[in-house]
Amino acid sequence: MIYFMVDKDGKLGHPTRRDDMVKKYLDRGTAKIINQTKNTLTVQFLDKVFDLDKSVNAEFKIKLNQDSSDIGFSLYKIYKGETTLLC
Secondary structure, rough: EEEEEEEEOOOOOOEEEHHHHHHHHHOOOOEEEEEEEOEEEEEEEEOOOOOHHHHHEEEEEEEEEEOOOOEEEEEEEEEEEEEEEEE
């Protein structure tokens, strides 16, 4: 599963696949789920603000694939010339 992270002010952070980190914040009550789909979860931190000056300069691309019965998607991270499939 891919997790999209949002800080308490609503600013988007980088997506993650770290189930353990997300579960820890949800269990502590310092984060809440604000949106859920079949393959993704959007989680908002209740006590954190992202410092965009310290954020890495990564690019994210979404690829949509439509067939006759379903629409699928893939999420890719491009950082330092390396492409990683996130989901």
